[in-house]
Amino acid sequence: MARRLDLREMPPSERHPKIHAAFDDLExxxxxxxVNDHDPKPLFYEFEAERDGFDAENYRSERRGSDEFVAKLPKQA
Incomplete structure (x- = not known):
């Protein structure tokens, strides 16, 4: 099961807590x-440093438009 969050309409102050909670809920x-309105590279560094279970080697990010970035944050099996 994959989970998807579109953060573009969410206030910036709510984004990281929501992302962390959703990641914690993953198996x-x-x-x-x-889906974000800016490059989520800082989030990658945050997860790499702070999140046990984050599979940094399989992280992927793609720019799909001027305000659309899609990133995949996998949890280690």
């Missing part, structure tokens, strides 16, 4: 997909 081997 090992599942992936959280986020």
């Amino acid at each position: 090992p081997g599942e992936t959280l997909t986020i």
